[in-house]
Amino acid sequence: MAANSFPNMSDIVIYLKLDPYLAQWLTHEHGGNPVVFPKNSAENDILELGLTLKPYFAAPNEPGIDKVPISVPYFKSKDVRSYNYLPPKGRRALARCIRTRFVISMWNDLFKFGNIGKRKQDIIWTWMEAHGIEATDTNWNTIAKIYMRKRSVYRKQQWRDARKPHPKSP
Numbered sequence: 001m002a003a004n005s006f007p008n009m010s011d012i013v014i015y016l017k018l019d020p021y022l023a024q025w026l027t028h029e030h031g032g033n034p035v036v037f038p039k040n041s042a043e044n045d046i047l048e049l050g051l052t053l054k055p056y057f058a059a060p061n062e063p064g065i066d067k068v069p070i071s072v073p074y075f076k077s078k079d080v081r082s083y084n085y086l087p088p089k090g091r092r093a094l095a096r097c098i099r100t101r102f103v104i105s106m107w108n109d110l111f112k113f114g115n116i117g118k119r120k121q122d123i124i125w126t127w128m129e130a131h132g133i134e135a136t137d138t139n140w141n142t143i144a145k146i147y148m149r150k151r152s153v154y155r156k157q158q159w160r161d162a163r164k165p166h167p168k169s170p
Contacts, residue, residue: 012084014047015067016091018098021128021139023068025102028132034069042097048075050090051083058085070094105131106143107150120144 013034018026026035037043051072054061061084063069072080086094109127124144125135133139 012072012080013069014061014072014084014086015063016070016086016094016098017064017067018095019142020066020136021133021142022095022099022102023066024133024139025105025131026068026098029105034071036071037073039073042101043094044073046090046094046097047072047086048077050086050093051075051078051080052085052087052090053082054085058087061085103146103150106147110147111151111154120147 027033030036037047047070072084074080075083106127110123121140121144124140124147128135128139128143133143
């Protein structure tokens, strides 16, 4: 690489530890290894804000089990050749953002009127397959629990809304 050229997005990566279902979903949704987030995404905003110089005491950024390689894009405000360390708080923020996107995607796909009457178990297995998530009992149970919690909250809110008195019309 020339001395004054900037690295490509795939030249610098960080490795982010995620639960297996989430790592598989993320890799599938963003098409590869390393994961490249869309330009101007919330994930890239977190990277830009959180990247720092690597402290001398920091552990090396190495691949590992359940670690997803994430491409660090070029930022005008930071030279990623030097600012390529994401501290633990930044890693947690990035993981939360990814999990939130996962939950939104799952909810949008699974909680549809077309799924009413279909077996929840079959719907989740099919959704996992469509989103690159390995068909294991652990992954299914995790996703089912997330779905059931969201559905419970949604149903409670519907129940509350139904009990509210309607405004009187003039």
